[in-house]
Amino acid sequence: MKVRIHRGANEIGGSCVEVESSGQRILIDAGMPLNLPPTATLTVPQVDASSLCAVLISHPHQDHYGLLPWLPPVPVAMGSTARRILKTAAPFLRQRPLALDGPDFVHRQAMQIGPFRVTPYLVDHSAYDAYALLIEADCRRLFYSGDIRMHGRKRGLVEQLIASPPPDVAALLLEGTTLGRISQETRPLSESDLEDEFEHVFKETAGLALVHTSGQNIDRLVSIYRACIKANRTLVVDLYTALILEATSNPQIPQSDWNKMALAIPQRQRIQIKRNGWFEALDRHSANRIYVGRHIATHPEKYALVFRGLWMPDLDRAECLNGACLIHSQWDGYLKEPTFMAVDDWRQRHGMPFHQIHTSGHASPQDLKRFASAMAPEVLVPIHSARPECFEDLYPNVVKHSDNEWWTV
Numbered sequence: 001m002k003v004r005i006h007r008g009a010n011e012i013g014g015s016c017v018e019v020e021s022s023g024q025r026i027l028i029d030a031g032m033p034l035n036l037p038p039t040a041t042l043t044v045p046q047v048d049a050s051s052l053c054a055v056l057i058s059h060p061h062q063d064h065y066g067l068l069p070w071l072p073p074v075p076v077a078m079g080s081t082a083r084r085i086l087k088t089a090a091p092f093l094r095q096r097p098l099a100l101d102g103p104d105f106v107h108r109q110a111m112q113i114g115p116f117r118v119t120p121y122l123v124d125h126s127a128y129d130a131y132a133l134l135i136e137a138d139c140r141r142l143f144y145s146g147d148i149r150m151h152g153r154k155r156g157l158v159e160q161l162i163a164s165p166p167p168d169v170a171a172l173l174l175e176g177t178t179l180g181r182i183s184q185e186t187r188p189l190s191e192s193d194l195e196d197e198f199e200h201v202f203k204e205t206a207g208l209a210l211v212h213t214s215g216q217n218i219d220r221l222v223s224i225y226r227a228c229i230k231a232n233r234t235l236v237v238d239l240y241t242a243l244i245l246e247a248t249s250n251p252q253i254p255q256s257d258w259n260k261m262a263l264a265i266p267q268r269q270r271i272q273i274k275r276n277g278w279f280e281a282l283d284r285h286s287a288n289r290i291y292v293g294r295h296i297a298t299h300p301e302k303y304a305l306v307f308r309g310l311w312m313p314d315l316d317r318a319e320c321l322n323g324a325c326l327i328h329s330q331w332d333g334y335l336k337e338p339t340f341m342a343v344d345d346w347r348q349r350h351g352m353p354f355h356q357i358h359t360s361g362h363a364s365p366q367d368l369k370r371f372a373s374a375m376a377p378e379v380l381v382p383i384h385s386a387r388p389e390c391f392e393d394l395y396p397n398v399v400k401h402s403d404n405e406w407w408t409v
Contacts, residue, residue, distance in 0.1 A: 001137040001409040003171070006045040007033065008383045009403045012177050013063030015384055016045050017144065021137035024114040027055045028133060028144050032066025044070040053114035054102060058146035059130030060086050060216070068098050075102035077113065079120075079129035084247040085216060091276060092240045105131050121161055124154035126361025128218040128248060134166050140409045141166065143375060144173045147384065150367040151190045151359065153219045158363075162374040171409050172377035174394075176385030177362035184366060184393065189359040191223045197357045198227030198327070207323025208300035208315075209233065210307040210352075212343070213330055215241035217361075218248060220329055221306070225254040225261070228304050236262045236296070236305045238269055239278070242285040257287040262303070264290050268310045292318040300324065309343050327355045369394045 006016040013034035019026050027047060036042070049072035057065045057078035065086065068076065076083075076099065083100050090098060103111055105120035112118075117136040122129070125147045135142040143166065150158050182188075189197075202209050213220050221241070228235045235254070237245070242256040242263055256263045263285050265273070273282055290296065296303050297320035305311065307326070315321055326347045334340050347354060363371065372380055372395040380395045382388035391398045401407050 001135075001140050001142065002406050003142065003401075003409060004406045005173075005381075005383060005401060005403055007031070007043075007403055009401055009405075010386065010388060012384055012386055015064055016067065017173065017383070018045065018047060019116065019135055019137070019142065020051075022115045024051050024053050024116075026053050026113060026116055026118075026135075027071070028135070029058055029064040029146075030055055030067040030071055031061075031063040034063050042067075042070070047072070049074075053116070056113075056118065056133060057082070058133060058144070059125055059127040061127045061147070064147070065098070066095075068100075069096035073099055075113075076100050077103045077111070077118070078105060079122075079131060080104040081248055081250075082127070082129035084249070085128060085244060088243050088247040089216065089240070091278075092272070107131075119166070122154070122157050123148045123161070124152040124156075124158050125149055126152065126217050126219060128216070132161070134169075138409075140170045141168055142171050142173065142409050143169045143377065145175050145371070147175050147177070147362060148371070149188070149361055149363045150370075151188045151364070152361075153191050153222065155190075158371070162371060165375050169375050169377040170379070172372065172375050172380045173383045174368065174372060174380055174391070175362065176368060176382055176387065176391055176394075178360060178364055179368070179385050179390035180387030182360075182364060186364060187366065188364050191219050191359065194220070194329075194357055194359055195223040195227050198224055199230045201325065201327060201355050201357065202227055202231035202233050202304060205323065205325045205353075206301060207325075208296060208320055209304040209325055209327060210311075211304055211327045211329055212307045212340075215244050215306065217329075218245070218253060221245065222254065224304065224306070224329075228260055231304075232302075233304045234260050234262050234302055236264050236290065236303050238306070238308075239263065239265060239273065239282060239285060240269070241306050243281060246285075256285040262288045262290045262295075264292055264296070264305075266292075266311050266314045268313075292320065296320050309339060312343070312346050321350045321352065324350065325353045325355060327357050329356075329358050331358065331360075332356060365390075365394070
């Protein structure tokens with residue numbers, strides 16, 4: 001079994017790994033590079049299409065699936081919920097069409113793809129339905145961590161993996177997003193910690209609470225909803241977020257028709273619904289529908305809104321921002337991007353206090369070290385990190401490989 005990392009040996013995001021055995025091959029992830037300049041030339045991995053059996057997508061983040069439209073048309077293996085989330089999100093996003101047909105991952109259930117035996121392990125990450133992958137061929141075992149953490153709502157899954165790892169792992173491809181970003185001693189906040197912080201800010205805010213977060217970060221939406229219950233606020237989502245929540249098919253995940261949940265449609269989304277004829281979806285989620293001018297403007301202190309920039313004109317027209325605050329609940333690197341800077345200018349014009357309430361979707365250095373020690377591979381190979389040299393603090397046998405370098409497991 002041979003491996004080459006197409007992208008990710010020295011950077012965060014854009015992950016793509018090719019594995020070859022008996023003249024056949026699979027790709028593990030096909031990620032779009034992060035922060036790719038608009039004028040930059042996109043580099044697509046050159047893979048022999050005639051021998052490519054499948055693409056395995058570990059989780060539904062664009063830096064792990066974004067190159068799919070440029071790859072040969074082969075089966076795409078991924079989690080069934082992740083597949084539904086991507087299909088649900090696609091009409092709302094300006095992306096090339098995704099061909100997503102293929103087998104579904106089932107936690108700890110092996111599947112055969114050509115000469116490869118693939119066993120997916122459901123893990124904790126900020127993306128819903130995320131998996132680590134065990135790849136077996138030629139009597140050797142490669143374990144790909146995907147993106148993992150041990151401080152989210154599914155941390156028990158990774159703890160189970162640490163307690164009972166697959167034996168005889170020859171090579172561990174381990175993500176290291178936090179290496180060089182936080183110290184070895186730093187322990188990230190848990191989603192429960194964030195829930196407490198949201199509750200505090202909701203109670204201290206006299207008006208509308210705007211929460212700038214991803215509609216696909218299901219763990220975070222759960223934290224915000226639980227904080228709303230404690231602070232006696234109603235969580236307001238748009239149709240996009242309502243449909244993403246619905247796509248989880250999880251009865252434990254808040255839905256638009258739950259108590260203390262409401263649907264509101266910004267004007268730009270109304271136009272989108274009309275243009276695309278999404279009236280059935282709108283009707284399906286309108287049980288708790290409210291309106292900005294009629295409801296939120298009358299009692300803004302009763303609501304928390306899952307916010308994106310498209311909401312700004314509607315909130316301006318409703319004149320409902322007296323006493324409001326803006327909570328940013330995403331990676332702080334996004335604060336420097338032009339789209340958020342425009343939002344921040346708008347926030348400052350309205351005199352809204354700013355709060356950052358967030359935790360990483362990636363494991364701390366401490367937890368990465370625990371994970372590597374438990375897996376006990378013959379070699380640890382860094383991936384998804386800007387600081388591959390830091391892996392030597394995690395494990396005694398680290399072997400660094402460059403992008404596009406073939407190596408044998």
